[in-house]
Amino acid sequence: MKKILTGIQSTGTPHLGNILSVIIPSLDLSNKYFSFIFIADLHSMTKIKNMEIIRHNTYQVAAAWLAFGLNTENSLFYRQSDVTEVTELAWYLSCFYPHKRLKLSHSFKENINHVKEKISVGLFTYPILMAADILLYNAEVIPVGKDQLQHIEITRDIAKRLNKKIGKKVFILPKAFIQKETESIPGIDGKKMSKSKKNWINIFSTDEILKKQIMRIHTDSKSLNDKKNPDNDGIITLYKLIAPINQVEVMKSKYLKGGYGYLDAKKTLYDCIIDKFSDERKKFFSLIKKKSLLDHILFLGAKKARKIAFERLNYIRKNLSFNTLLR
Incomplete structure (x- = not known):
């Protein structure tokens, strides 16, 4: 073996x-x-x-x-x-x-x-x-x-x-x-995620801190109603590594259509992380004690x-x- x-x-x-x-x-x-x-x-x-x-x-x-x-x-x-x-x-x-x-x-x-x-x-x-x-x-x-x-x-x-x-x-x-x-x-600044660069997302932090980290993900200056490029976006890059492919396609279509802001996308990413890693977070908080x-x-x-x-x-x-x- x-x-x-x-x-x-x-x-x-x-x-x-x-x-x-x-x-x-x-x-x-x-x-x-x-x-x-x-x-x-x-x-x-x-x-x-x-x-x-x-x-x-x-x-x-x-x-x-x-x-x-x-x-x-x-x-x-x-x-x-x-x-x-x-x-x-x-x-x-x-x-x-x-x-x-x-x-x-x-x-x-x-x-x-x-x-x-x-x-x-x-x-x-x-x-x-x-x-x-x-x-x-x-x-x-x-x-x-x-x-x-x-x-x-x-x-x-x-x-x-x-x-x-x-x-x-x-x-x-x-x-x-x-x-x-x-x-x-990618980290919240678009560069490789790293603790030394302080651009990381810590899923084992509190809900409040985790949400603040995700809300700090860098985006361009396009407004809510503007169409956005899903192929050059840090939020979707992270989301597609975690979410089911059909949900990723939904977010991409919203980007291309317009009327969907980066704040909405960040909230969706946050909810996805909380949902996907719920069991792991509970186990971590238990083990660390x-x-x-x-x-x-x-x-x-x-x-x-x-x-x-x-x-x-x-x-x-x-x-x-x-x-x-x-x-």
């Missing part, structure tokens, strides 16, 4: 973009593949230095996955920092990869011009840790967004280099899985993951001519 691996950083509550592009597709794939699903709290340290905030965010991410029906019986669900083998492997990988290649990484280039004095070594080597996440389990299929595609290529490059150095196929070359419909979910239960679930997942990681790391150590570890 092929293995998939995916993770979400604990930089805040998963937003609608995370849900549509990562959580739901990964859960669909888990019916076909054995799944490794982790909360990337180590990656989060490149952005957040307060560990209490990361811990709080970790619960938010865990509750979101579980609220959407993650089955921990047929998936390994764990906190990244609980499987320390990943950091040892990251060191080995970093010693076989040229630093000049990392300078081309999007995660580095996007920040270097804005906060150059705050760039950490961790942010620079972010793709190496991501490669370790994947190669530690020899995961074959990696559900990612378009912006993460380069990191999968870096992982494949590292795996090829190590295989050549060792002289045999120690690492499987992973393949990215991109769902075209959800590869780039049960921190000890979330800790227990993550502990059990990490225990299973570490067993696999320990054996896999020993195999890698042996092929690198290190002594194998004892327990």
